[in-house]
Amino acid sequence: MVLIVPYLESVGIPRQEAALGVTLLSSLSVIGRLGFGWLGGRMPKRYLLAASYGLVAVGALLIAFVTQF
Secondary structure, X not given: OOOHHHHHHHOOOOHHHHHHHHHXXXXXXXXXXXXXXXXXXXXXXXXXXXXXXXXXXXXXXXXXXXXXX
């Protein structure tokens, strides 16, 4: 999380927009953790783990190829 702002600045995104992106990412992470925790009591955990790894992979690809906010 600490290096996301410098990375986004290096690809041309202004500092304030990069900071907003990190804020949104952190907020959605909290919501996702709570949601997956709630789902963990109701669904098989191996499926939730697979889904969470898939979402992390998609997020990493999106961050890798971002050029604008």
